[in-house]
Amino acid sequence: MSDLELDDIQGLVARGYGRLRAARFFALTFGDPAAARSWLAQVSGEVTPASSDPHDSAVHLALSAPGLEALGLPGETLAGFSLEFREGMTTEHRQRVLGDFGRDDPGGWRWGGPDNAVAHALLMLYAPDESALLSLVGRHQERLDTAGIAGAATLGTQDIGDVEPFGFRDGISQPVLDGFGRDGREADTLEPGEFVLGYENEYGLLTDSPTVAEASDPRKLLPRGQKDGTRDLGRNGTYLVVRQLEQDVAGFWKYLDSLATSREERDRLAAKMVGRWPGGAPLVLSPGQDDPALEKANDFAYHESDPHGMACPVASHIRRSNPRDSLDPDPGTDDSVEVNKRHRILRRGRSYGPRMTVEQALAGPDGLERGLHFVCLAGNIARQFEFIQHTWANNPKFAGLYDEVDPITGPRDESGATFSMPDTPVRRRITGIPAFVTVRGGGYFFLPGIRALRYLAAVSEGGGGAG
Amino acid sequence: MARTHQAAITMLIPVRDGAGERLEQALTNLGADPVAGPVPFGRIDGLHFARMVVIPPTPGLDSPPQLAFLLDCDSPARSRLRRIVALGGDALDPVLECCEGYPEVGKRSQSARYRYLRDHTRSTAAVYVNTIGRTVDQIHREEMLREELECFLDSRSWVGQAPSSVQAALREFAAGRSDLHWALSPAPKPGVFWRLRNKLHLAAGVVAGLVALPFVVLGAIPFAIQLRRLEKSDPAPRVIPDDEHVRALAAIEDLTLQNQFTAYGQLKPGRFRRYLSIVLLIGINFGARHRFNQADLAGVKTIHAARWLFLDDKRRVVFCSNYDGSLENYMDDFIDKVAWGLNAVFSNGREYPRTSWLIKGGAKDELAFKSYIRAHQVPSPVWYSAYPRLTAVNIENNARIRAGLSAQFDEAEAARWLRRF
Numbered sequence: 022m023s024d025l026e027l028d029d030i031q032g033l034v035a036r037g038y039g040r041l042r043a044a045r046f047f048a049l050t051f052g053d054p055a056a057a058r059s060w061l062a063q064v065s066g067e068v069t070p071a072s073s074d075p076h077d078s079a080v081h082l083a084l085s086a087p088g089l090e091a092l093g094l095p096g097e098t099l100a101g102f103s104l105e106f107r108e109g110m111t112t113e114h115r116q117r118v119l120g121d122f123g124r125d126d127p128g129g130w131r132w133g134g135p136d137n138a139v140a141h142a143l144l145m146l147y148a149p150d151e152s153a154l155l156s157l158v159g160r161h162q163e164r165l166d167t168a169g170i171a172g173a174a175t176l177g178t179q180d181i182g183d184v185e186p187f188g189f190r191d192g193i194s195q196p197v198l199d200g201f202g203r204d205g206r207e208a209d210t211l212e213p214g215e216f217v218l219g220y221e222n223e224y225g226l227l228t229d230s231p232t233v234a235e236a237s238d239p240r241k242l243l244p245r246g247q248k249d250g251t252r253d254l255g256r257n258g259t260y261l262v263v264r265q266l267e268q269d270v271a272g273f274w275k276y277l278d279s280l281a282t283s284r285e286e287r288d289r290l291a292a293k294m295v296g297r298w299p300g301g302a303p304l305v306l307s308p309g310q311d312d313p314a315l316e317k318a319n320d321f322a323y324h325e326s327d328p329h330g331m332a333c334p335v336a337s338h339i340r341r342s343n344p345r346d347s348l349d350p351d352p353g354t355d356d357s358v359e360v361n362k363r364h365r366i367l368r369r370g371r372s373y374g375p376r377m378t379v380e381q382a383l384a385g386p387d388g389l390e391r392g393l394h395f396v397c398l399a400g401n402i403a404r405q406f407e408f409i410q411h412t413w414a415n416n417p418k419f420a421g422l423y424d425e426v427d428p429i430t431g432p433r434d435e436s437g438a439t440f441s442m443p444d445t446p447v448r449r450r451i452t453g454i455p456a457f458v459t460v461r462g463g464g465y466f467f468l469p470g471i472r473a474l475r476y477l478a479a480v481s482e483g484g485g486g487a488g
Numbered sequence: 489m490a491r492t493h494q495a496a497i498t499m500l501i502p503v504r505d506g507a508g509e510r511l512e513q514a515l516t517n518l519g520a521d522p523v524a525g526p527v528p529f530g531r532i533d534g535l536h537f538a539r540m541v542v543i544p545p546t547p548g549l550d551s552p553p554q555l556a557f558l559l560d561c562d563s564p565a566r567s568r569l570r571r572i573v574a575l576g577g578d579a580l581d582p583v584l585e586c587c588e589g590y591p592e593v594g595k596r597s598q599s600a601r602y603r604y605l606r607d608h609t610r611s612t613a614a615v616y617v618n619t620i621g622r623t624v625d626q627i628h629r630e631e632m633l634r635e636e637l638e639c640f641l642d643s644r645s646w647v648g649q650a651p652s653s654v655q656a657a658l659r660e661f662a663a664g665r666s667d668l669h670w671a672l673s674p675a676p677k678p679g680v681f682w683r684l685r686n687k688l689h690l691a692a693g694v695v696a697g698l699v700a701l702p703f704v705v706l707g708a709i710p711f712a713i714q715l716r717r718l719e720k721s722d723p724a725p726r727v728i729p730d731d732e733h734v735r736a737l738a739a740i741e742d743l744t745l746q747n748q749f750t751a752y753g754q755l756k757p758g759r760f761r762r763y764l765s766i767v768l769l770i771g772i773n774f775g776a777r778h779r780f781n782q783a784d785l786a787g788v789k790t791i792h793a794a795r796w797l798f799l800d801d802k803r804r805v806v807f808c809s810n811y812d813g814s815l816e817n818y819m820d821d822f823i824d825k826v827a828w829g830l831n832a833v834f835s836n837g838r839e840y841p842r843t844s845w846l847i848k849g850g851a852k853d854e855l856a857f858k859s860y861i862r863a864h865q866v867p868s869p870v871w872y873s874a875y876p877r878l879t880a881v882n883i884e885n886n887a888r889i890r891a892g893l894s895a896q897f898d899e900a901e902a903a904r905w906l907r908r909f
Binding site: 100349363421450 | 646734814823824881
């Protein structure tokens with residue numbers, strides 16, 4: 022499909038910038054709306070489009086619902102965004118959907134919670150290395166200061182290689198968007214509408230998109246809307262979810278070590294929980310041991326080779342984050358793959374904190390925080406991100422289980438989580454698994470098309486025209 | 489004789505003019521603790537689900553709001569209702585006195601309350617039960633059994649043992665426990681009388697179908713022409729639910745692992761849609777009773793119980809269900825697995841996304857369908873489930889664990905059975 026407007030879609034949709042190893046994200050709080058708009062006008066000129074694959078730097082900008090309101094977007098246009106985006110991540114009901122209670126309660130968050138400064142925008146800066154990043158940050162910081170925009174949170178990241186902080190190779194399984202010029206397996210190739218508004222999604226439909234009245238866009242910055250007399254503010258944009266997830270790396274490995282009698286058994290337990298070996302090899306393809314030849318292997322399904330989870334437990338992290346062909350209506354068939362494809366996300370997260378090896382972890386905590394700034398993109402937060410979180414990862418009843426949340430990321434109370442490893446003649450079950458991950462902040466944002474950013478920079482307070 | 493088939497009781501009671509707010513408050517009070525509160529549903533043996541929900545009036549139809557009081561229980565149903573009245577007693581009054589014709593203060597004896605409720609019992613157009621004949625008692629016992637067996641399995645290593653010997657060890661364990669040895673005999677089935685009646689019902693249905701067949705054949709072409717004409721001309725406006733309404737619905741969702749769903753709608757004008765709805769619901773009721781009665785509703789395995797009611801001289805339809813997981817998942821199941829069935833019934837209602845040939849389109853218009861659902865849904869302020877932490881899939885698995893405990897298995901069968909843990 023060549024009709025994707027790659028020069029308008031923000032580049033983060035197309036790529037995660039593996040080459041740009043240094044990154045920092047800023048949650049921002051606007052001051053004076055006019056100053057915020059003129060800042061937006063400046064930044065929107067630098068936002069990296071999907072049509073370019075930069076070697077030097079990338080800049081992305083997403084806005085929250087309060088942010089759009091603060092810029093002066095009228096209520097009737099805001100109403101065109103999805104309810105979950107407008108309400109934000111921390112309503113009572115959404116807390117239940119996301120499992121944010123106890124240690125994960127938004128009341129205790131560092132940013133994005135009800136007691137924190139409102140995050141109006143998320144500025145994401147990428148550079149090849151730390152020193153290049155520093156100068157990019159410096160340039161942006163100056164502008165922010167001038168515009169009276171405060172930092173609600175600075176989310177620093179650290180390049181620890183292709184692994185996440187627990188030490189597992191990460192980011193292997195990603196959906197591929199039809200039309201972005203990359204090839205992928207059929208089961209991973211999605212209609213672009215799953216991640217970009219304005220294009221057909223997996224249902225062959227257009228996801229709802231916010232519009233403005235034609236009259237309020239006299240410069241015709243925005244593309245035409247579906248309905249006559251409207252302009253499409255959402256086209257080429259997508260929703261962006263951020264979750265700051267602190268990972269207790271020492272706690273994770275020490276706990277597993279306490280269950281195991283050997284190093285091999287410890288690593289095997291960890292792999293069972295994740296569904297891949299630390300090196301990346303999936304258990305379905307290599308049940309016995311890690312296999313460097315399979316470090317990026319992703320061409321597998323569950324039903325044919327491992328229907329009962331003897332190799333890769335049903336409750337494991339990767340099997341429930343992306344069940345592939347293993348669920349109803351008819352496991353092992355295209356029907357199940359089709360349903361699965363309606364619940365995918367594009368992951369764009371980055372780790373923070375220094376690398377801690379297993380040996381270091383076993384020596385005990387070093388007082389340094391580490392974790393993941395989880396970032397994902399989705400055209401429909403409820404059907405994609407929230408569904409994965411609630412119906413799969415956090416669901417104690419996933420795929421016929423009784424009381425087993427995601428052993429790595431799932432919420433649990435003091436009594437801990439339960440995890441079963443199917444085996445012959447009968448499963449082995451671990452109970453009382455402590456929490457290794459704590460939510461520290463987060464928010465729902467919208468990553469607009471670049472023209473939409475320009476439009477927003479010119480929107481006037483009270484909903485008038487962009488002039 | 490064991491009587492284990494379930495029964496759905498539907499009570500529809502007109503709400504008195506101007507009493508709506510008081511009723512809402514009274515329902516909220518009851519709903520705060522449906523298990524052990526003023527009306528302790530948790531103490532009613534054989535009660536699977538209970539719900540009280542107010543169906544609002546539809547503009548243009550001259551009918552008051554109606555309180556729907558719905559029970560899903562093991563038979564005998566009437567005795568469950570009596571027990572609710574006996575245990576709830578005057579705690580039911582704040583709700584029922586907001587309804588028309590409730591006895592005055594001095595005349596509210598237990599029997600008067602019971603008579604009042606009984607007199608407002610209405611027929612249910614179609615009833616679905618996940619598995620016919622599985623009682624609340626059985627569900628609770630079999631979950632307890634599974635938990636005990638799981639703990640027993642945890643207590644030692646089974647590595648290297650033959651599946652059949654693990655099965656034998658589990659059987660021995662249950663046999664040795666006075667609180668578990670019931671599990672070695674099969675679960676009770678619906679009584680002989682009920683089964684006989686059910687067979688007759690099936691036979692009568694088949695005969696009626698055969699008798700109707702020539703008429704169906706003759707009528708097929710005019711039916712199709714009329715259907716397509718209506719499908720093309722019926723308005724199918726995209727309804728957008730009010731944010732506040734959606735928030736009120738979400739506020740009582742996902743509190744546990746099951747959810748309640750109630751939605752209502754007005755049929756499209758004309759006799760065609762009305763008769764079609766009647767015939768379809770007869771068909772659904774028949775199918776649910778004789779075909780989809782074993783834990784699987786055409787691919788959807790998350791519904792514990794559901795029912796369809798006609799209101800206002802069959803001008804409106806109410807649909808209620810008790811299901812596992814989130815509404816998002818429930819709606820996606822509808823779209824992905826049974827859109828055809830939903831379309832056939834719901835497309836006779838106003839504002840439903842446009843269908844073609846009765847079963848195509850409709851719910852496949854994902855966001856339009858989801859908006860339709862939200863817009864037509866009403867919150868149930870009183871909702872009780874006897875087993876809110878068990879999914880229908882869990883319950884089915886538990887029943888098979890129990891059945892397998894005393895089964896004669898070869899090694900392969902025993903290995904398969906052990907995978908249920």
